[in-house]
Structures are given as structure tokens and as C-alpha cells.
Amino acid sequence: MTSTSPETPNHASVHLRPAVETPRRSMLVHLFTAALSFLIVAVPSTLSGLFFLDPILRKRKAASGGSTDGEVPKKDEAGFIRLDVTKDAVPEDGTPLSVTVNDDLIDAWNMFRDVPVGSVWLRKVGAGPIIAFNSVCPHLGCSVDYIHAENHFFCPCHTSAFALDGKKTNEIPPRDMDALDVSMRTNGKEDANGSEIWVKFQNFQRATSDKIVI
Numbered sequence: 001m002t003s004t005s006p007e008t009p010n011h012a013s014v015h016l017r018p019a020v021e022t023p024r025r026s027m028l029v030h031l032f033t034a035a036l037s038f039l040i041v042a043v044p045s046t047l048s049g050l051f052f053l054d055p056i057l058r059k060r061k062a063a064s065g066g067s068t069d070g071e072v073p074k075k076d077e078a079g080f081i082r083l084d085v086t087k088d089a090v091p092e093d094g095t096p097l098s099v100t101v102n103d104d105l106i107d108a109w110n111m112f113r114d115v116p117v118g119s120v121w122l123r124k125v126g127a128g129p130i131i132a133f134n135s136v137c138p139h140l141g142c143s144v145d146y147i148h149a150e151n152h153f154f155c156p157c158h159t160s161a162f163a164l165d166g167k168k169t170n171e172i173p174p175r176d177m178d179a180l181d182v183s184m185r186t187n188g189k190e191d192a193n194g195s196e197i198w199v200k201f202q203n204f205q206r207a208t209s210d211k212i213v214i
């Protein structure tokens with residue numbers, strides 16, 4: 001029986017040690033579990049958030065003329081778009097030139113780069129300034145043509161007619177053709193003598209006497 005007495009302190013130490021270490025282990029386990037839970041929730045949430053925001057971010061980038069290829073953007077923050085023709089392409093005798101306007105289109109999840117979004121009529125007389133009209137008829141939205149033989153603009157849908165300065169010449173259209181702001185530039189920078197033609201391309205409400213941006 002005396003052989004058990006020396007072991008008593010050992011038993012005591014064996015039983016006491018877990019009683020001291022359990023709270024620390026438990027705390028570490030809780031911390032680890034909490035960290036793991038955070039990662040499991042936070043990482044997918046962040047990734048899915050970026051996934052959903054991505055079109056918005058791309059849209060903002062495109063709207064500000066964002067370019068990923070290092071070239072001068074074709075659109076600036078004010079909405080001016082560089083046309084694919086230069087000043088020299090516009091006839092000096094005042095004959096209108098039809099030019100397609102390209103821009104990036106974005107739907108919910110897709111971006112279509114540099115696709116046609118409309119067209120403009122450009123005119124200049126001699127060394128005078130270039131003027132631009134949206135080719136959409138202000139009556140009901142057909143496309144206005146230039147009739148060379150009569151030297152005027154004409155819409156075949158309901159016979160709206162316009163002079164070369166865009167003024168309506170009959171009572172069918174509710175207003176004149178929609179003039180657009182033009183900016184002459186060099187490498188995207190304002191330059192009255194530049195050859196790049198930038199147009200603030202906008203569409204307007206039809207069938208109204210007021211020119212209201214859509």
C-alpha cells in the first residue's frame with residue numbers, strides 16, 4: 001500500500017494539467033474556427049461582388065473613354081466621339097457627307113466595341129467650320145437622305161424636307177434637323193486647325209417642336 005503514496009503527486013499533476021490547458025486550447029480552436037468561417041464567407045462574397053459589379057465598372061470605364069490598348073480613346077467624358085473620317089474627307093463645295101458613328105455598346109453583361117450607333121450628315125463650305133446633323137428625322141425617326149438633284153435633305157417616310165443648313169422647308173417635321181456639337185482636334189486635344197472630327201452624338205425625342213435629349 002505504501003507503494004501508491006509516491007504516485008499520488010503524479011496523478012495529481014496528470015489531472016491538473018488538462019484543467020489548466022483546456023481553456024487555452026479551446027480559445028485557439030474558437031479563433032481558428034472563426035478565422036476559417038470568415039474566409040469561407042468573405043472570399044466567395046468578395047468574388048461574387050466583383051462579378052456583379054464588373055459590368056458597372058466596365059460601363060464607367062467605357063463612359064469615360066476608357067481604353068485598354070494604350071490608344072487615344074475614341075470618346076471623351078463629355079460624350080464627344082471621334083469620327084472615322086477627317087476634315088479633308090468632307091467636300092468643300094457644301095455637299096453633305098454621311099458618316100456612320102461608332103461607339104461601345106453595353107448591355108447587362110456584354111460589351112460590343114466600336115459598333116454603329118447612328119449616323120450624321122457633315123457639311124462644310126470652303127474653309128468654314130464643319131457642321132453636323134443627326135440623320136434621324138425629327139418627325140417620326142426615319143433616316144433623312146440627301147437628294148443631290150434638288151440639293152436638299154429629304155425624308156422619304158412622310159416627305160419632310162430640310163435645307164442644307166438643317167432648316168425645315170415644309171410643315172411636316174416638328175422642328176429643324178438636330179444639329180450636333182462638333183469639336184476639331186489633334187490627337188484628341190482641342191485644335192481649331194486639327195483634322196480629327198469629334199461629334200457629341202445625341203439622339204432626341206421625335207414628334208415634338210422642342211429638341212429634347214433622349
Ligand code: FES
Pocket residue numbers: 137138139140141142143155156157158159160172
Ligand atoms: S419620319 Fe421623316 S417624315 Fe416622317
